[in-house]
Amino acid sequence: MYFSKDSLAHFEATATPGQMRAACELIDFEMGVRDDNKKRRLMRRAAFPAIKSVEDFDFSELALPEGYAKEDMLGLGFVEAAQDFVFYGKTGRGKTHLAIALGIACVNAGYDVLYFSTASLVRKLTSALSEGSLEKLLKDIRRADVVILDEFGYIPIDVDGARLLFQVISEAYEARSLILTTNIEFSRWATVFADEKLAAAAVDRIVHHGRLVEFNGPSRRMDRSLMLGKAGE
Structure with a gap:
């Protein structure tokens, strides 16, 4: 909604208090509709595989970097600073849950988020390269x-x-935030990239403006395993 200064001055000079109040309520309502529509568009674009919430996540087994608290993470300051996270831990410790939950929190704050399983992103990139649509x-x-x-x-x-994949990581450096979930320690990233130099360059970029978050404790999936008769606990 855009109005000229002349139109606003005319409305201010001629509108009754009731008309002024009604106009303000209309504008507030329209802004709320636009905000809701934007969040829905961002959620569709993000393509999260599930809906997760930070309220449902147990932070007690999380090892955050010294001097960095849960409240700092949930404040989302890392987005504007283009800082990264590496969520590291064994399978079933909640890495994907927290990554998605943080992503949804970012969407609710109006940020543009994209979720990929790494394998699916590589497939997309490879396919786009062969089809001439990589750029x-x-x-x-x-x-x-x-x-x-x-x-x-x-x-x-x-x-x-x-x-x-390295190109995506490299282009994100100091431009946007990356959240990686992995059970592979940095020293073994060369096995992921099949190239020690690529791995070292990727680690260098992520470590510079990134934080390592370690996920400890037992497997949440095993704790809630239907096969082991724990689903109702």
């Missing part, structure tokens, strides 16, 4: 404020796919 895909990724790469290192990547 279009990369441009779409560049629009995001936060990119979540889930299950990093879970599935082997060939050399061409590793180079494309």
